[in-house]
Amino acid sequence: MAFSNPLFAQKEGVTQVDLDYTDDSPSDTLVIKLSGSDKILIIGGNLKDMHKYKQADSIKTLFLSDILSAQANNSLNAEATKVYYFVTNNGKRRLKAENIDLTENAVNVAYELKRLQLDLPKYEYHLFDLKNEYQIQVYLSDAKQLKTQLENTNIESAINFVNSNAKKDFNRTFKLELATENGYKITNKTQGRSDAFMINGSLGIGLIGNTFAPVAGLDMFFYLSNKYSVGQYKLGLSYNAFPFVNTISGEVKGVSLINSYSVKLMQNLNDENSSNSQWLGLHGGIMKSNDLQSFNNAVKFGLLFGNKSMNYSFDFIYNSNKNWIYGLTIYLPF
DSSP: OEEOSSSSOOOHHHHTTOSSOOOSSOOOEEEEEOSTTOEEEEESSOGGGGGGOOOHHHHHHHHHHHHHHHHHTTSSOTTOSEEEEEEOTTSOEEEEEOOTTOOOSSOOHHHHHHHHHHTOOSEEEEEEETTTTEEEEEEESOGGGHHHHHHTOOHHHHHHHHHHHOGGGTTTOSEEEEEOTTSOEEEEEEOOOOOEEEEEEEEEEEEETTEEEEEEEEEEEEEEEOTTSOEEEEEEEEEEEEEEEEEETTEEEEEEEEEEEEEEEEEETTTTOTTSOOEEEEEEEEEEOSSOGGGTTEEEEEEEEEOSSOEEEEEEEEOTTSOEEEEEEEEEEO
């Protein structure tokens, strides 16, 4: 169970502004608002590193030169509603446009809803700087304004303004919107931080010394996420019960129970991908047993590994007889 609203946001840092091209890792976005609903989006990396990207205006200038040339020789229709421009690692360039006469067989509902939510006008231009892994998206309500809008917008100065005036927001914000009328002004900040209190159970099998036993557990975590709502840290308490079956000459004579209480601290080693979390951490605590006195008040600590489907714990146990014993637990969270 998770108590949060929402707990796991869907990778808005990428998909909410990047309607056609997706990446496995989250990307931050700077939105430069032009006149009306026209806007330019710069997508890639992290906002705090965006000021290092110095090629945006040169890519914009190359695109403008190539598209105006293509329109002049009638190889590209000036009223094309969706244009793609690719600049490769070695500087080769390719310009592609969708046919405005193309009749869609079906409506992409999610795409259209997202366009409405983001107030994106009719004409869109996607510029891909493949060498630097950045995207520049231009949205215009009038295709005839392309030359004017791009020539009048200095992307690097907008990025530098954000870098000078919003550094305190970079670790919490994945999208910044910048107005350009009467000078630059930050008008909106979008954050995906989604911390939560989580409770989950688990079932598995444990090995303590040379004895196997089933295990059932309960974890309570305070879950900290990054600005993309991908988990970064988990801090919490854990309870595990190990029932040992006692047998004499093959006959079951009873069950002895070891109760284990731990404090856990874990970090996600893959916090850029919500679908493939890899957790690593430490835990320490105490064990209690009324029947097995050597494990009553035994101290333990160990390493934790895990992902969405399986968790592992490798333990060192110092029992009441002052002996060191190893433990290994494999369990499935639910």
